[in-house]
Amino acid sequence: MSDLSFDNIYSEYSRLVYWAAYRVVAQKEAAEDITQQVFERAYLNMDKLSELADAQLKSWLYRVATNLALDSVRKGKHELLSDEPVGAEIADTDPLPEAELIKKQRQEAVQRAIQQLDETSRTIIMLHYFSEMTVNEIAAQTGISQGTIKSRLVRARNIIKELLTAEADGNEEI
Amino acid sequence: MKKYDHIRPVTDNTAAEPAPVPPGGYTGVGPLPEDAEIDCILKLTADELTAEVDFAGIRERALKSAKAAKAKRGKLRRAVSYGLFAAASVFFGFALFTVLGKIHTAPHGNVDVLNTQPADTDEGIFRGMTPGTDPNFVRRTTVGTVSEEEAEEIVNSVSELLPDALPNSMTTLVDQGSSRVCASGVDDEGTEVSYVCSIENSSPIALAVGQVGAMTDGEDTTYYWQVADGQFISMHFIGFEVKDADSMFESIAKRITEGEAPAETTAPAETADSAN
Numbered sequence: 001m002s003d004l005s006f007d008n009i010y011s012e013y014s015r016l017v018y019w020a021a022y023r024v025v026a027q028k029e030a031a032e033d034i035t036q037q038v039f040e041r042a043y044l045n046m047d048k049l050s051e052l053a054d055a056q057l058k059s060w061l062y063r064v065a066t067n068l069a070l071d072s073v074r075k076g077k078h079e080l081l082s083d084e085p086v087g088a089e090i091a092d093t094d095p096l097p098e099a100e101l102i103k104k105q106r107q108e109a110v111q112r113a114i115q116q117l118d119e120t121s122r123t124i125i126m127l128h129y130f131s132e133m134t135v136n137e138i139a140a141q142t143g144i145s146q147g148t149i150k151s152r153l154v155r156a157r158n159i160i161k162e163l164l165t166a167e168a169d170g171n172e173e174i
Numbered sequence: 175m176k177k178y179d180h181i182r183p184v185t186d187n188t189a190a191e192p193a194p195v196p197p198g199g200y201t202g203v204g205p206l207p208e209d210a211e212i213d214c215i216l217k218l219t220a221d222e223l224t225a226e227v228d229f230a231g232i233r234e235r236a237l238k239s240a241k242a243a244k245a246k247r248g249k250l251r252r253a254v255s256y257g258l259f260a261a262a263s264v265f266f267g268f269a270l271f272t273v274l275g276k277i278h279t280a281p282h283g284n285v286d287v288l289n290t291q292p293a294d295t296d297e298g299i300f301r302g303m304t305p306g307t308d309p310n311f312v313r314r315t316t317v318g319t320v321s322e323e324e325a326e327e328i329v330n331s332v333s334e335l336l337p338d339a340l341p342n343s344m345t346t347l348v349d350q351g352s353s354r355v356c357a358s359g360v361d362d363e364g365t366e367v368s369y370v371c372s373i374e375n376s377s378p379i380a381l382a383v384g385q386v387g388a389m390t391d392g393e394d395t396t397y398y399w400q401v402a403d404g405q406f407i408s409m410h411f412i413g414f415e416v417k418d419a420d421s422m423f424e425s426i427a428k429r430i431t432e433g434e435a436p437a438e439t440t441a442p443a444e445t446a447d448s449a450n
Contacts, residue, residue, distance in 0.1 A: 036239065129216040
């Protein structure tokens with residue numbers, strides 16, 4: 001990676017790291033803790049990381065984030081809440097302006113739909129949309145073939161669309 | 175790529191303007207339009223949730239923690255380096271001491287070291303060592319051997335093993351039954367001094383036949399000399415300066431190895447029998 005500095009790495013990959021950790025721990029604070037730990041290690045290993053190509057660096061960060069998250073869950077530091085929708089803990093009980101309420105409802109509807117996907121499809125959706133990884137990168141990290149990833153993405157999107165439509169229809173009936 | 179450009183601003187919900195309508199037109203409320211693009215809705219949701227993460231705070235905490243860890247690592251590294259240096263110093267110091275000792279006691283390097291000391295040396299065979307500070311303050315040197323007959327004669331005439339240079343004021347005790355002679359008193363400067371010489375069948379210092387081992391703490395100086403196999407002459411000088419003890423030992427060693435008769439001495443001012 002040319003012109004590599006800690007700030008460059010952080011601005012480029014902090015989102016990937018955060019959501020990679022979140023995918024495992026499913027808690028905002030826990031994911032933030034792990035993101036902090038990953039970049040602490042990155043800072044301490046800058047001399048080695050500066051020799052890596054972009055793809056290798058991204059892969060290193062993803063692996064460290066995932067491993068730390070899995071360790072954290074194993075040690076019980078952060079309880080794994082697999083049934084909790086993405087971002088559910090940020091919901092707030094204060095009255096919200098209408099626009100914000102609509103946004104929150106949409107976010108929660110999308111998160112619930114994602115939670116209803118099977119494990120593989122959920123992982124692929126999280127890595128693709130939240131960690132912003134390409135199909136190639138997901139294939140490299142998960143070992144799933146690119147063809148499978150593409151077909152899973154199409155199928156997952158269709159399922160989410162169906163779930164959102166059904167939820168919207170339900171809301172309308174109420 | 176701009177700094178944090180993936181962290182898109184959260185919509186200002188207090189503003190009067192309506193919330194932006196996501197691509198595909200779906201807001202999460204009401205029926206999903208036929209042309210709603212789930213792909214865009216997912217991207218929008220991911221961006222919004224990402225914008226709620228305090229990435230700047232995480233960065234600050236990571237940097238602070240990393241710098242603290244780096245400082246700690248540096249301290250640890252320095253401590254290990256110092257430890258290794260100290261260990262290496264001790265090891266090489268010990269090795270050097272051992273090598274010097276071997277050279278000193280080697281057959282070609284130790285021929286009667288006592289007799290080869292410079293006349294003006296103040297330290298005798300302890301030259302280069304620090305009395306009272308070096309726990310291994312022991313020197314070995316080869317003085318010589320005597321025949322079995324001579325060894326037996328020494329055992330029987332231990333009362334003669336009095337240095338010529340003992341102060342005149344010292345009282346001498348000859349322990350007739352235990353092959354030991356003692357002398358005690360004060361020297362010319364009023365310092366209490368003692369001398370004990372005995373014949374032993376072992377030594378606290380590992381010695382070869384003919385070899386003498388000497389140790390001192392700067393005030394007390396002891397010599398063990400294996401004059402014959404299993405026959406050790408022990409001489410203990412208490413309160414004497416090392417150079418004086420060295421000189422007195424040398425005189426006795428010379429007398430024994432060269433068969434010289436003891437010089438006429440006035441040292442034993444009084445002789446008593448301990449049996450009395």
